[in-house]
Amino acid sequence: MTVTIYDVAREAKVSMATVSRVLNGTAVVKEDTKKRVQDAIARLGYRPNAVARGLASKKTRTIGVIVPDVSAAFVAEVVRGIEDIATMYDYHIILTNSDGETDREVDLIGTMWEKQVDGIIYMTNKLSQEHISAFEAAQIPVVLCATEDLERRIPSVNIDNRQSGYDAGEYLLTRGCQTLAYVTTETGYSVLADRRGDGLARCVPAEQLNRIEIPDGRYHTALPVIKEMLSTSNIDGIIAASDELGLAAIHAAQDIGKNVPRDIKVMAFDNTRLAEMVRPEMTVIAQPMYDFGAVSMRLLTKLLKDEPVENYSVTLLHNIVERQST
Amino acid sequence: MTVTIYDVAREAKVSMATVSRVLNGTAVVKEDTKKRVQDAIARLGYRPNAVARGLASKKTRTIGVIVPDVSAAFVAEVVRGIEDIATMYDYHIILTNSDGETDREVDLIGTMWEKQVDGIIYMTNKLSQEHISAFEAAQIPVVLCATEDLERRIPSVNIDNRQSGYDAGEYLLTRGCQTLAYVTTETGYSVLADRRGDGLARCVPAEQLNRIEIPDGRYHTALPVIKEMLSTSNIDGIIAASDELGLAAIHAAQDIGKNVPRDIKVMAFDNTRLAEMVRPEMTVIAQPMYDFGAVSMRLLTKLLKDEPVENYSVTLLHNIVERQST
DNA sequence: CTGTTAGCGCTTTCAT
DNA sequence: ATGAAAGCGCTAACAG
Numbered sequence: 102m103t104v105t106i107y108d109v110a111r112e113a114k115v116s117m118a119t120v121s122r123v124l125n126g127t128a129v130v131k132e133d134t135k136k137r138v139q140d141a142i143a144r145l146g147y148r149p150n151a152v153a154r155g156l157a158s159k160k161t162r163t164i165g166v167i168v169p170d171v172s173a174a175f176v177a178e179v180v181r182g183i184e185d186i187a188t189m190y191d192y193h194i195i196l197t198n199s200d201g202e203t204d205r206e207v208d209l210i211g212t213m214w215e216k217q218v219d220g221i222i223y224m225t226n227k228l229s230q231e232h233i234s235a236f237e238a239a240q241i242p243v244v245l246c247a248t249e250d251l252e253r254r255i256p257s258v259n260i261d262n263r264q265s266g267y268d269a270g271e272y273l274l275t276r277g278c279q280t281l282a283y284v285t286t287e288t289g290y291s292v293l294a295d296r297r298g299d300g301l302a303r304c305v306p307a308e309q310l311n312r313i314e315i316p317d318g319r320y321h322t323a324l325p326v327i328k329e330m331l332s333t334s335n336i337d338g339i340i341a342a343s344d345e346l347g348l349a350a351i352h353a354a355q356d357i358g359k360n361v362p363r364d365i366k367v368m369a370f371d372n373t374r375l376a377e378m379v380r381p382e383m384t385v386i387a388q389p390m391y392d393f394g395a396v397s398m399r400l401l402t403k404l405l406k407d408e409p410v411e412n413y414s415v416t417l418l419h420n421i422v423e424r425q426s427t
Numbered sequence: 428m429t430v431t432i433y434d435v436a437r438e439a440k441v442s443m444a445t446v447s448r449v450l451n452g453t454a455v456v457k458e459d460t461k462k463r464v465q466d467a468i469a470r471l472g473y474r475p476n477a478v479a480r481g482l483a484s485k486k487t488r489t490i491g492v493i494v495p496d497v498s499a500a501f502v503a504e505v506v507r508g509i510e511d512i513a514t515m516y517d518y519h520i521i522l523t524n525s526d527g528e529t530d531r532e533v534d535l536i537g538t539m540w541e542k543q544v545d546g547i548i549y550m551t552n553k554l555s556q557e558h559i560s561a562f563e564a565a566q567i568p569v570v571l572c573a574t575e576d577l578e579r580r581i582p583s584v585n586i587d588n589r590q591s592g593y594d595a596g597e598y599l600l601t602r603g604c605q606t607l608a609y610v611t612t613e614t615g616y617s618v619l620a621d622r623r624g625d626g627l628a629r630c631v632p633a634e635q636l637n638r639i640e641i642p643d644g645r646y647h648t649a650l651p652v653i654k655e656m657l658s659t660s661n662i663d664g665i666i667a668a669s670d671e672l673g674l675a676a677i678h679a680a681q682d683i684g685k686n687v688p689r690d691i692k693v694m695a696f697d698n699t700r701l702a703e704m705v706r707p708e709m710t711v712i713a714q715p716m717y718d719f720g721a722v723s724m725r726l727l728t729k730l731l732k733d734e735p736v737e738n739y740s741v742t743l744l745h746n747i748v749e750r751q752s753t
Numbered sequence: 754c755t756g757t758t759a760g761c762g763c764t765t766t767c768a769t
Numbered sequence: 770a771t772g773a774a775a776g777c778g779c780t781a782a783c784a785g
Contacts, residue, residue: 105762116772121764131770146564151541152487153762155478156777163521163542170507172717177503181496184524193542195489196522198510215477216489216519238472320704348704378646378674379705391498431778442756447780457754479778482761 104145113141124149155217164401165213165221165241166194169201174373175343175390176224179247182394183222190402192219201226201290210235220401222246222394226291242404246397247388249292253414256404258397260419262293265386266300269340269368272384272421274305278338278366282311284327284350285342286318294342297370301340311336315346323349324356331365332357341369344376347383351426366427381425389417430471439467450475481543490727491539491547491567492520495527500699501669501716502550505572508720509548516728518545527552527616536561546727548572548720552617568730572723573714575618579740582730584723586745588619591712592626595666595694598710598747600631604664604692608637610653610676611668612644620668623696627666637662641672649675650682657691658683667695670702673709677752692753707751715743 106124110117115134122128123138130138141147155161166183168176180196187194195216199206206225210232213221220242225232228250236243236255245257273281283301285294302310313330315323323346330336331353339354341347347369354365361367361381369376372387396415403410432450436443441460448454449464456464467473481487492509494502506522513520521542525532532551536558539547546568551558554576562569562581571583599607609627611620628636639656641649649672656662657679665680667673673695680691687693687707695702698713722741729736 103762106764107762117763118765118773119771122771125764127764129770134770148537148541150482150543150762152478152481152543153777154764156476156482156779157762157764159764159777161478171497171510172503172507174500174503177498177500180522181498181524184497184522188523193521193523193538195519196506196510197514197519198507211474212519215474217476217478320700345700345704352706374646374671375701375704378671378701380678429778433778443779444757444781445755448755451780453780455754460755476778479761480780482763483778483780485761485780 104147106147106149108145109138109141109147112145113137159217160219161217162191163193163195163216163218164398165209165216165218166196167199167206167209167213167221168196168224169226170198171196174375175371175388178373178390179224179394182391182396183246183398184394186395186398186402190398192398192402194222199225203227203229203231207231207235210239210241214239214241219405220244222397222401224248226293228292242401244397244401244404247293247390247393249296250414251292256400256410256413258393258400258415258417260388260417262296263300263303265370265419266297266302267304268300268419268421269297269370269386270301270304270310272368273338273340273366273427276338276366276427280309280311280334280336281305281338281340282313282327282330282334282336283340283342284313284315284323284346287314287316290316297342318343318346320345320349324353327353328356331359337365339365339367341367344369344371344373344383344385347385347426348375348379351379351381351383362425362427368421368427372422376422377424384424384427385422387420387422389419392417429476430473432473432475434471435464435467435473438471439463485543486545487543488517489519489521489542489544490724491535491542491544492522493525493532493535493539493547494522494550495552496524497522500701501697501714504699504716505550505720508717508722509572509724510720512721512724512728516724518724518728520548525551529553529555529557533557533561536565536567540565540567546570546731548723548727550574552619554618568727570723570727570730573619573719575622576740577618582726582736582739584719584726584741584743586714586743588622589626589629591696591745592623592628593630594626594745594747595623595696595712596627596630596636598694599664599666599692599753602664602692602753606635606637606660606662607631607664607666608639608653608656608660608662608676609666609668610639610641610649610672613640613642616642623668644669644672646671646675650679653679654682657685663691665691665693667693670695670697670699670709670711673711673752674701674705677705677707677709688751688753694747694753698748702748703750710750710753711748713746713748715745718743
């Protein structure tokens with residue numbers, strides 16, 4: 102039925118060990134027997150069974166990817182980066198969504214162990230001690246991707262979130278804004294958002310800084326809330342935690358008769374496709390989404406090969422892309 | 428080191444077969460020995476090795492998902508649907524991007540065989556005989572997801588694309604448009620787009636129908652092209668093959684001083700988040716993206732269980748969501 | 754209801 | 770340079 106390494110061995114008149122050798126280049130094989138084996142493989146249309154291989158070698162060439170939600174533009178881009186580099190290094194990815202629920206996230210680490218993944222790339226809003234313990238228990242190399250681990254206990258790839266918050270504030274202040282609003286998701290929900298808030302607060306005096314929390318981070322919930330705030334204050338600069346919230350801010354301003362950027366300047370974090378497709382095009386703190394994924398995966402391959410790693414917590418650069426909303 | 432089923436057996440003073448039985452509920456086990464086994468499992472923190480299990484049972488509870496590009500909003504939403512239902516039925520997904528390259532797509536089918544996936548969910552723009560042959564050679568259940576297979580040789584989940592094209596044309600004609608433009612990606616690249624074009628042509632007289640092709644389907648490439656066409660013709664209705672192209676059409680119209688929807692009506696296919704976040708909010712032919720994925724996965728579970736399936740090619744409903752751009 | 758015994762298809766010593 | 774043989778950790782007959 103299905104052709105095994107044993108069939109190939111018989112066809113090539115060698116032992117299965119030799120077939121395995123030419124398959125994996127794990128030892129020198131005489132040129133002409135190697136040829137015989139390769140011919141046999143082609144003739145039989147043989148394909149090695151990765152599961153059997155995984156059981157024998159204890160390496161599956163599969164890595165687990167745990168993210169909050171692939172359907173979010175930011176995350177999808179990161180996943181694309183992961184998958185591209187994974188393919189490059191001959192790995193596959195098992196993708197799972199956690200919806201940011203800690204229980205599920207921790208549970209998934211165990212499930213990934215069952216699947217015998219060689220490594221895990223992990224993305225979450227809030228890293229707890231439970232996660233760390235689960236990682237340790239699983240004994241699997243982990244790379245945190247675009248998630249804050251303040252104590253830097255786990256290899257990770259991130260930008261300097263605090264600095265990015267600072268930069269955003271400075272950018273707006275420099276351009277003459279007097280009163281800022283920081284539109285973000287729920288406090289404490291995201292360590293990452295907190296860090297940005299810290300940086301922002303470090304740059305902007307408290308009396309000039311307002312905060313609007315949109316728990317679900319959605320455009321339609323944000324719109325009326327921001328509109329309300331804008332019409333009862335003299336805010337002239339908005340920093341949004343995502344492009345979607347940034348767009349809500351722009352529309353809210355327009356809805357109460359303000360001009361963006363003349364009356365109110367708006368900038369947002371991320372730089373997904375949305376930012377450059379709306380009008381006015383949005384100024385953003387661009388995050389290297391694809392690279393978050395690509396670099397995380399690259400780092401993981403090094404960890405898996407025990408290659409020397411110069412830095413276990415990589416900091417990627419963010420940058421301001423100036424467009425028409427400021 | 429790692430605790431195996433054998434360790435559990437010893438700890439519970441039963442045979443490994445019995446442990447396997449309580450693990451899989453594959454046979455009746457006396458209540459009290461079952462309890463002993465479960466205690467042993469808990470005590471040792473045992474987790475079954477899915478790879479060994481896969482080798483022995485020839486079932487991996489993993490399905491391969493082949494898509495053009497997860498970073499596209501449409502696709503990401505579909506993948507989310509797949510993964511949700513996969514989780515529900517205790518499957519995992521291996522995700523790969525093909526970039527729509529036939530060679531890579533066919534190659535991936537072989538790779539998925541190596542990984543011993545139980546089934547494949549497949550999404551592509553153009554299904555060729557090569558694909559079909561590869562599916563047959565691999566002997567793995569396949570469900571086509573949001574991809575046109577005109578001959579219906581493979582189980583699939585789709586909408587009635589031709590009808591959707593017809594509906595779009597009719598909608599605009601009914602609202603008084605005289606001259607339409609269909610903004611789409613490259614001809615022949617996508618069977619799906621062709622079908623929609625067919626339906627549209629069936630509804631709209633040729634002399635009232637123009638066609639604009641944007642090979643890469645991107646907003647920024649489309650914008651100048653559409654603007655050019657709009658300023659040299661009297662088009663008063665646009666149907667775009669995606670939300671992104673639809674937005675380009677709206678902006679193009681505005682750029683030449685036209686009002687949407689008064690002077691030019693614009694509608695688009697898909698209904699990603701973008702459609703309801705822009706201004707004017709876009710009228711769309713909504714596609715059940717999440718359901719494409721969810722239903723595909725559900726269908727696949729049935730195929731895998733040899734459950735009776737009433738219909739091997741499921742047609743989901745599309746519908747027009749009327750907003751402000753028409 | 755439970756135990757024994759073969760494998761599943763491959764990698765990996767250990768010999769030769 | 771190649772072959773023989775022993776697992777990897779589990780499922781699945783087959784007995785009893």
